[in-house]
Amino acid sequence: MITGRFFAAGADRRIAITIFILLAVAIVVPVLNLAVAPTSAFYIPSYIVALTGKYLCYALLALALDLVWGYCGILSLGHSAFFALGGYAMGMYLMRQIGSRGVYGNPILPDFMVFLNYKELPWFWTGFDHFWFAAIMVLAVPGLLAFIFGWFAFRSRVTGVYLSIITQAMTYALLLAFFRNDMGFGGNNGLTDFKDILGFNVQADATRSALFAASAVMLAFAVFVTWAIVGSKYGKLLMAVRDAESRTRFLGWRAENVKLFAFTVSAVMAGIAGALYVPQVGIINPGEFEPSNSIEVVIWAAVGGRGTIVGPIIGALLVNAGKSWFTGVLPELWLFALGGLFVAVTLLLPKGIIGMWDSWRGNAKALRAASVAEEAGTKVGVAEATSEPTRSPARNPGEWSWSATKPQAAE
Amino acid sequence: MSKSNTILYLDGVSVSFDGFRAINSLSLVLDKGEMRAIIGPNGAGKTTMMDIVTGKTRPDEGEVFFDGEIDLTRHDEAEIAMMGIGRKFQKPTVFESHTIEENLMLALKGPRSIFPALFHRRSVAEARQIDDILGIIRLGSRRYDLAANLSHGQKQWLEIGMLLAQDPKLLLVDEPVAGMTDAETEETARLLKDIARDHSVIVVEHDMHFVRELGVKVTCLHEGSVLSEGTLDFVSADERVVEVYLGR
Numbered sequence: 189m190i191t192g193r194f195f196a197a198g199a200d201r202r203i204a205i206t207i208f209i210l211l212a213v214a215i216v217v218p219v220l221n222l223a224v225a226p227t228s229a230f231y232i233p234s235y236i237v238a239l240t241g242k243y244l245c246y247a248l249l250a251l252a253l254d255l256v257w258g259y260c261g262i263l264s265l266g267h268s269a270f271f272a273l274g275g276y277a278m279g280m281y282l283m284r285q286i287g288s289r290g291v292y293g294n295p296i297l298p299d300f301m302v303f304l305n306y307k308e309l310p311w312f313w314t315g316f317d318h319f320w321f322a323a324i325m326v327l328a329v330p331g332l333l334a335f336i337f338g339w340f341a342f343r344s345r346v347t348g349v350y351l352s353i354i355t356q357a358m359t360y361a362l363l364l365a366f367f368r369n370d371m372g373f374g375g376n377n378g379l380t381d382f383k384d385i386l387g388f389n390v391q392a393d394a395t396r397s398a399l400f401a402a403s404a405v406m407l408a409f410a411v412f413v414t415w416a417i418v419g420s421k422y423g424k425l426l427m428a429v430r431d432a433e434s435r436t437r438f439l440g441w442r443a444e445n446v447k448l449f450a451f452t453v454s455a456v457m458a459g460i461a462g463a464l465y466v467p468q469v470g471i472i473n474p475g476e477f478e479p480s481n482s483i484e485v486v487i488w489a490a491v492g493g494r495g496t497i498v499g500p501i502i503g504a505l506l507v508n509a510g511k512s513w514f515t516g517v518l519p520e521l522w523l524f525a526l527g528g529l530f531v532a533v534t535l536l537l538p539k540g541i542i543g544m545w546d547s548w549r550g551n552a553k554a555l556r557a558a559s560v561a562e563e564a565g566t567k568v569g570v571a572e573a574t575s576e577p578t579r580s581p582a583r584n585p586g587e588w589s590w591s592a593t594k595p596q597a598a599e
Numbered sequence: 600m601s602k603s604n605t606i607l608y609l610d611g612v613s614v615s616f617d618g619f620r621a622i623n624s625l626s627l628v629l630d631k632g633e634m635r636a637i638i639g640p641n642g643a644g645k646t647t648m649m650d651i652v653t654g655k656t657r658p659d660e661g662e663v664f665f666d667g668e669i670d671l672t673r674h675d676e677a678e679i680a681m682m683g684i685g686r687k688f689q690k691p692t693v694f695e696s697h698t699i700e701e702n703l704m705l706a707l708k709g710p711r712s713i714f715p716a717l718f719h720r721r722s723v724a725e726a727r728q729i730d731d732i733l734g735i736i737r738l739g740s741r742r743y744d745l746a747a748n749l750s751h752g753q754k755q756w757l758e759i760g761m762l763l764a765q766d767p768k769l770l771l772v773d774e775p776v777a778g779m780t781d782a783e784t785e786e787t788a789r790l791l792k793d794i795a796r797d798h799s800v801i802v803v804e805h806d807m808h809f810v811r812e813l814g815v816k817v818t819c820l821h822e823g824s825v826l827s828e829g830t831l832d833f834v835s836a837d838e839r840v841v842e843v844y845l846g847r
Binding site: 434 | 653655681686693694696697704705712713716717718719761765
């Protein structure tokens with residue numbers, strides 16, 4: 189039924205194009221990396237594959253954040269916690285795959301446990317030698333944390349800046365916890381030295397290409413799911429809660445449940461992004477819980493255009509490409525550039541790149557319509573034509589503001 | 600006083616905020632099918648009274664009963680809305696980034712949980728209900744426009760339309776004609792009288808001309824309790840009412 193809507197005439201073309209590009213990239217990039225001779229002009233070096241694969245994971249994380257921030261006004265400053273938890277679940281699987289090839293050669297215990305004098309595997313590591321178990325945990329752990337956290341926060345009607353602060357506190361608390369050696373997650377060093385994933389060498393070009401393709405396909409799938417959610421009646425409700433929460437309550441909707449569902453789905457998406465990220469970068473450590481990471485995700489979404497599906501993806505890709513370039517050229521200035529970018533986007537592009545593109549397109553169309561109308565001898569007001577709805581799904585995501593959305597009318 | 604046959608029954612209700620008594624042993628009874636106009640100067644407690652009835656504010660003391668038997672102080676906003684009390688805010692509050700049709704769709708009576716909404720498909724019956732409401736609120740031609748592009752008066756109507764879509768037993772309408780032209784005001788009075796034929800309605804309004812047009816029993820609130828009650832002529836002849844409106 190949802191697929192029917194997707195292929196129906198008038199379906200959002202931008203979404204279809206995005207999904208098509210991602211699927212095409214998932215095929216073309218591995219082919220150009222593996223099947224083309226390194227001397228060819230079309231050859232894509234392995235490090236580019238690994239780098240862009242990482243960016244795709246970031247894009248998935250930004251999309252996850254946008255589902256709650258752009259569409260529901262929940263400014264989560266702790267989304268990298270869900271990302272890192274998904275990453276840790278995958279990392280634990282990869283640690284178990286090392287087996288006796290570790291430095292200490294212990295067939296059961298990962299190196300750091302031998303080093304820290306663990307006698308046996310902690311109970312929460314059981315099952316992680318199976319990929320299917322780790323895959324379930326990648327979804328379940330972030331999802332469950334988001335559900336419990338959201339259940340309390342939304343029921344107590346914590347909103348706006350207060351909610352942002354407690355999400356930040358959540359990720360910081362996890363950061364401190366994972367730094368501890370006796371947590372059983374490798375402490376400061378985290379999990380690294382991975383060898384195999386599903387029996388394939390994680391360092392091999394073919395495996396890297398496969399992980400890249402998996403990231404692209406997963407992102408395409410997430411775009412589709414987000415689009416389906418946002419376009420459903422529930423999606424309309426999500427935006428309604430963003431714009432006028434009390435109105436939804438007095439219509440009989442439970443705004444807290446509306447938010448909780450989106451928050452949980454978003455956390456699961458972030459967890460998947462983390463799980464795809466870890467084998468590609470080869471390490472997961474508590475640094476991923478760093479509050480500043482979560483804030484960076486917010487910047488990606490804001491730069492691309494919050495309240496749109498394609499925006500956060502573009503934002504994540506552009507900002508990270510910029511970061512890679514900038515930290516190579518002027519490493520000490522990167523943080524200033526990032527901060528400046530955030531300020532500039534807030535002031536100049538409140539709807540991000542996508543919003544600017546839409547209004548530019550809208551104006552161009554209006555001007556063309558006006559000139560055509562003039563030639564035909566009839567008059568059409570330009571203002572009239574500009575008000576034609578743009579194609580971005582959240583047509584008017586409201587003023588850009590640090591605290592959620594427009595002030596809520598309460599009486 | 601008997602609660603049976605009342606749609607709304609408030610007895611000895613008080614609530615204070617930081618020591619300020621917004622509602623002071625207020626008693627008010629609305630019969631089934633009745634329309635009532637509530638007037639009163641600023642700060643008389645009109646909006647607070649609505650907050651209490653709709654579950655937004657919990658009273659410190661007193662009884663609040665809906666439909667003769669439901670104790671409203673035990674329920675929250677969403678539950679009370681589902682039982683059949685609809686509320687229009689003082690400032691028109693609609694979903695600005697949605698079209699008129701989507702606004703009504705979200706208000707239509709039906710299941711209110713997440714998964715039905717996620718897999719919801721529009722039915723012919725729903726489309727017809729929306730058609731009917733659009734006709735009543737005269738926004739048929741604006742169906743696919745964004746609510747943000749409506750005029751102030753049209754937003755008021757859309758919000759009333761959303762109340763109708765909810766199909767409540769009791770409507771609480773806070774200042775429905777604020778910011779409307781004379782013609783729109785007359786139109787709104789006609790609309791509310793129509794609605795009152797098969798609903799119980801409470802209208803809070805400052806506009807005396809509009810209240811006269813409604814031609815219903817009037818309750819004047821002052822400092823959180825009932826000052827005077829009766830026909831508009833009776834209430835406006837009441838010396839105490841004149842005094843609070845004109846100042847001492």
